[in-house]
Amino acid sequence: MGDKTYNEVSEYYGKTLQGSEDLKTNACCTDTDLPEYVKTNLSNIHDEVLARYYGCGLVAPQVLKGARILDLGSGSGRDVYALAQEVGEHGSVVGVDMTDEQLEVANRHIEYHRDKFGYAKANTEFHKGYIEKLDELDLELESFNVVISNCVINLSPDKEAVLKQVWNLLKPGGEMYFSDVYSDRRVPVGLIKDPVLYGECLSGALYWNDFLTLAKDAGFTDPRLVEDRPLTIDNATIEARVAPIKFYSATYRLFKIDNLDRSCEDYGQAVIYKGSVPQHSEKFVLDAHHHIEKGRAFPVCRNTYRMLSESRLAEHFEFVGNGEHHVGIFPGCGEIMPFSALKSDSATSDSASCC
Ligand SMILES: C[S@@+](CC[C@H](N)C(=O)[O-])C[C@H]1O[C@@H](n2cnc3c(N)ncnc32)[C@H](O)[C@@H]1O
Known part of the structure; x- marks a missing residue:
């Protein structure tokens, strides 16, 4: 499935779509209320880059000054250029994409943005490559503070490989912060094979619980949901084809920290x-x-x-707190002790049992 998927997705983003208005659904469109500083960052980005934006969420992690960031499926570079302003001149943002036409737009505007941001040296670069095979690129292991991605992993034919590659490239304590599309159930194979439904970021979407399992298997033991919204497809034909599946855009953050607890444990x-x-x-x-x-x-x-x-x-x-004294599961964290409480000290010999 890999090469066929790569070719179809590349064709979709390189040739079929010329800009956001060519999309057939609103799945790959962000409608989050943007914070003022994000609006300012976006106002500094070249119109041609903005016109080819196909993201589905706001990828704006905090505390980025001096950070090294990797953007998976960077497209025409909107998020790269937005975050290039947040990391500052001494940070850097690297984009990876497999589609020549997208890379061409992104690369053509490197100098424009360097000048616009007033930097002596550009702090952005773009590489051609597959996000499942980042180890084939010249990227140093454990060198990134943050890996971002916006509406791309749903398009990958091997999502497990992507998450494993990300784990290897993140510094310890680093995080993957990314927006993507998820479904409320596993999508049938017939829909996955439809290039338009797939290209529109719908039928490649992971069922949310399969995503959580994949993330944990890749080492990200405690995925954190930042925000989510239901997708309104706004296209009657496509809506009918995918019904009754519901799709959501969601932003997760996955910290690379060894030996996190599998559940939220309370140490006071x-x-x-x-x-x-x-x-x-x-x-x-x-x-x-x-x-x-x-x-x-x-x-x-x-x-x-x-x-x-x-x-x-x-x-x-x-x-x-020094974390030395465990006091049980953290209240309200999605899990409760499955055992019924002792009937405390009032238990009588009638209720006592020997086994
Ligand atoms: C929906 S667009 C999002 C682009 C960009 N993140 C944005 O917000 O505008 C998906 C992008 O991911 C790229 N892409 C999809 N699958 C990929 C893969 N397996 N490896 C590398 N790039 C991929 C496509 O070429 C396309 O540019």
Whole structure:
């Protein structure tokens, strides 16, 4: 399936589509309310790059100054050029894509953006390659702080390989922060084989629970959902073809941290956000369940504590608790103790049992 899929997807993004308006559905379109600083970054990007944007979510991880970022399926380069402004002149953003036409647009505007951002040297580069075979490119292992991607992994014929490659390229404590399309059930093979449904970022979508399993198998033990929205396909013919499957755009962050707990375990720990991340002075959003208000002790499970203390985010938090005393599963974290409680001290000999 690999080569056929590559050829069809490349044909779709290189020749069939000339711009966002050629898409047949709104699956590959972002409708998130954009923060002001993101709007400013986008206003500095060349129109031709923006016109060929096919992403499905907002890929804007915090704390990027000086970071080295890799964008999988970078297309015409919109997210590369947006984040090139966040990492600054001493950071860098590398894009990888397999489609010549997309790479041509991205490469042609490197100098334009260097000049626009006022940098002495360009901090962006683009490589031709497959995101399942990043090891064939000249990319140093464990050299990236962040790997991003926007509406691409659904198009990959080998999603497991992509996640494994990402694990190898991330620095310890680094993270993959990416938006993609997911389905509420496994998509039937007949739909996966349809090049338009596949190219439109629908039928290649992973069933969300299969994605979680793949991510965990690749080493990302505790995937964190940042935000999600249902996709309204807005095309009656295509909607009828895929019904009753529902599709969602979702942004996940996957931290490369060894030996995270498989569930959220409570060690009585907390974090206090210092309010020091630019553009996020009042609260820090780690994920959909962790909107951490500035200056207020925020109880966390050990995994969250480690994601914040063992990553580039650490300097923006104070950490409370040494993690030596386990007190059970973290309350409200999706899992509860499956055993019924003892009828406490009031248990009588009637209820007692010998086994
Ligand atoms: C939906 S577009 C998204 C492009 C870009 N991320 C954006 O937001 O505009 C998908 C892009 O991923 C690229 N792509 C798809 N599958 C790929 C693969 N297996 N390896 C490398 N690039 C791939 C396509 O060439 C295309 O440019």
